[in-house]
Amino acid sequence: MDNQRQQANARQSQQTEYLDVLSAAQSLISVLTQTLNQSPVTPRPQVQVQGQGQQAVLPERQTNTTIDQDMARAFPSMFRRHAICGKKRINVASRTHTKNAKAFKPFDLNVYLLDKNSETTPSPAHELKLVQAGFGKRTISITMDITHSELSSILYEAFPKMEGLSGGWMLYKATGGSGTRRLNVIPPDSEGYTGSQIKSASASGKTMLYVVPLQEELDLNPLPNDAREFKKMPKATCQMCNKSMPLQVLALHIQVCKSSDSASSNEETEVQFVSESNLDEITQENFPSESVLPCPICQLKFPVDSLELHASLCGEQNLLESPDHSSFMRNDDFGIADDTTGNSSSPQVLCLDDLLELLAGRVNAENQFRICVSRDNLLERGLKQWQRQKKGNPANQLKITFIGEAGVDSGALRKEFLTEMISGIEKRLFLGQRAKSPQYSNSDLDNGLFRTAGEIFAVSLAQGGPAPCFMREWCYFYLTTGEVDVSRICKDDVDDVEYSLLITKVEEATDLTEFTDEIISCGYTGALNIEQKDAVIRAIVLHATFRVIPMLGDLRKGLQLYGLLDILKEHPSLCKSLFVPGQDCTPDADYILSNVAPEMSERGTSRASVESKIINYFQDFLQEIECGESAEDAAEVETEPSYLTVPRVMQWITGQGHKPLLISEQKAFQIVFKFDHDCKVRMPQHTICFPIVSACTNTVTFPVAHMTTYEDFKFIIVQAIKSGGAFSRV
Structure with a gap:
């Protein structure tokens, strides 16, 4: 215990001594710091100057120094950090500046070299000759x-043909306007043309200047293709x-090349005519036996490489020559030579x-139109709006907007409009049952309705609408030729009710x-007796037609749109x-159901x-319409008897009734059926829903919860077709 106490006392005494030493050191440091920071006065010894018995005592110079000054004096390279002020900080060499000459900014100038002295600018035809000869327009920088x-050197470099020009040249400037303009001379200064004068005359390069030879006429022969110009x-x-x-140069070369090519083609060449008898001989001479195979259709031998192409053409030729197609493809019915040899101007x-x-x-x-x-009143309003359009052209893409509807035309609105217009024109401007002829109406002719109808026919064929296939053959013959073949007109071609009744009366009359x-x-001038009854009927028929x-002549003018009239002639x-009823383009129930997806x-x-x-309900509904059963009676609504048809149902879904x-x-056409099972989940309180149609995508969505029976299905569909033709949803 005593040892521990002694050790503790020793440690305590050591700590006390350490603290005393530390305190003394700090006191010493503070005293030294105060002493060094003071300004000591160093006495300067007095200097005595003796002269003439006098003693002068100079005053002592007192200096006030600090530690920084002492350190800077002792170590000047380390502590003298301040910049040297005064004259020493200025570099004498930098005071001398050489005055540079002012540099002018270059500007571009358009110059045009003429071949001879002229008072006007060259014509477009002459400009091409100048360019081919190495003249014309250039852009230089001055x-x-x-x-x-210097300007002459630049021009000689731009126009190498000017190097041999010894008769002098001058600059001209054209007057304002377009086409061929008059040239006005730019008089040179006393030292010739200078840059400042040219800049002023050309409005800083904005106006073209013409270089005109004064006495000589430069050569206009075309330069070779590799000329440096x-x-x-x-x-x-x-x-x-x-x-x-x-x-x-190519523009002129093409004409020369064409003429030489046509001349070479006119030279006599050996032509070998190929027939079925010598085809085998020619084939064996030109091709080895292992590379020749017989055509599976005509059994003639052809090279393997061209056999596939021949077989396709051979099949098409046999199809066109078959009895089923001969009536359609034969031109003898009209007495017109159909040009399909490729010699016509059209493709x-x-x-x-x-x-x-x-056409498309x-x-x-x-x-857009x-x-x-x-x-x-879609037909009358459509015809008027078609004629009143001044900003557009019927040759443009047709875009339809139905007033009060939110539908945007991406094709369906256009097809529906054209379908309604073609159907309306058929009923409004033509007479007859299946094949029809124009209605005689001077007012419609004066109002230009027949010409407008021709334009609508052309637009419908070119932009996906239905074909106007309701004309009589003699009317179509007139559209294609502009002539009437009276030998083809008979009494059945008279569609006017007045003249049809007159023909019937004449046939039945005894007097x-x-x-x-x-x-x-009607223009008959012969004798009126029973023996001349046929002549009388013939006169009535010709007068009525x-x-x-x-x-028909006004209709032909409208068909000139898209060059359709020329295509009809060829x-x-x-x-x-497309114009005469033949193959039925009207859709039926089977056609619609076969394209349902x-x-x-x-x-x-x-x-x-x-x-x-x-789907079965929909098929039964279409078949009932085809059979003439009134599906409208089930809905208890009063409509026109012809309103509900199979084409009308197709138009309601797709926008087109053809x-x-x-x-x-035809290959891409399909109608998409969708089914809505959850309408009552979304709206528990409603009692009826109607199908939703998207004509742009040919899609219809059926609310199946409200079509549990066939009667319910008919009621909803009839109401939807009758009242839901507008595009109210987007």
């Missing part, structure tokens, strides 16, 4: 301080001779699909004198089915059975 000799010009290759040359047309695609390709899709019309006034008004010729047999639930479920029942004309559209 400055304001340029001299006449054409080094920067774009080049192209001639497709006939495969030579690359500048575009300016080669081999089938109806090619013809319709040719002539539609100007970049611009907008028609805004109401569904009320023709009671119809003298009517017969004479010839008086509608002006209407391919009358192909276009016949239902989106059904999983097979075997209760929903799938309900959806299958809805079968697609193009083969590509």
Whole structure:
């Protein structure tokens, strides 16, 4: 215990001594610091100056120094950090500046070299010759301080043909305007043309200056393709001779190349005619036996590489020559030579699909022809709005807007409008049952309705609408030729009710004198007796048909849209089915059901059975309409008897009431059926729902919860078709 106490006392005494030493050291440091920071006065010894018995005592110089000053004096390189002020901080060499000359900014100038002294600018035809000869327009870069000799050097470099120009040249400036303009001379200064003068005359390079030779006429012969004048010009290759040359030279070269090519083609060449008898010999001579196979259709031998192409053409030829197609493709019915040899100016047309695609390709899709019309009195309003459109052209893409509806035309509105217009024109401007002729109406002719109808026919064929296939053959013959073949007109071609009744009366009459006034008004000038009854009927028929010729003539003017009239002249047999009733393009129940693509639930479920029942209801509904049963009576609504038809149902779903004309559209055409099972879940309090139709996508959605029976289905569908034709949803 005593040892521990002694050790503790020793440690405590050591700590006390350490603290005392530390306190003393701190006190010493503070004293030294205060002493060093004071300003000590160093006495300076007095200097005595003796002279003439006097003693002068100089005053002592007192200095006030600090630690920083002492350290800077002892270590000048380390502690003298302040910049040297005064004259030493200025570099004497930097005071001397050399005055540079002012540099002018270059500017671009457009110059045009003429071949001879002229008072006017060159014509467009002459400009092409100048460019081919190495003259024409160039862009040079000059400055304001340029001299006449320097300007000449720049021009000689831009126009190498000026190097031999010894008769002098001057600059001219054209007057304002367009076309051929007058040239005014720019007089040079006393030292010639200078940069400042040129900049002022050209408005800083904005106006082109013309370099005109004064006494000489430069050579206008075209330069070779590799001339240095054409080094920067774009080049192209001639497709006939495969030579690359500048575009300016190519324009003249094409004419020469064509003439030489036509001359060479006119030379006599050995032609070998191929027939079935010598085809085998020619084939064996040109191709080895192992590379020749017989055609499966005509059994003639052809090279393996071309056998597939021949077989396809051979099959089409046999199809066209078959009895089923001969009546459609034969031109003898019209007495017109149908040009399908490819010699016509229009592209080669081999089938109806090619013809319709040719028309569709002539539609100007970049611009629009907008028609805004109401569904009320659609035909009359549509004809007026068509004629009143001044901002658009019928050759543009047709865009339809129905007033008060939210539908945006992406194709369905256009097809529905064209369908309604074609159907309305048929009833409004034509007379007859299945095949029709124009109605005689001077007021409609004066109002231009027949010409407008022709334009609508052309637009409908070119932009996916129905074909106007309701004309009589003699009317179509007049559209294609502009002439009337009286030998093809008979009494059945008279569609006017007045003249049809007159013909019937004449046929049944025993005395023709009671119809003298009517017969004479038809142009008959012969004797009125029973023996001349056929001549009288013939006169009535010709009068009834010839008086509608002006209407057909106005219709032909409208068909000039898209060049359709020229196509009718070149391919009358192909276009016949588009205007004359023949193959029925009206859809029936089987056609619609065969193109239905239902989106059904999983097979075997209760929903799938309900959806299958809805499809059966729809098929029964269409077949009832076809059979003439009134499906409207079930809905107890008063409508026109002809309102509810199968084409009308198809138009309600797709916007068009006709079968697609193009083969590509026929293959892609389908109607999508969708089924809504949850309408009562979304709206528990409602009592009825109607189908939702999207004509742009050919889709219809059935509310199956409200179509549990066939009677309910008919009631809802009839109401929807009758009252739901507007595009109210987007």
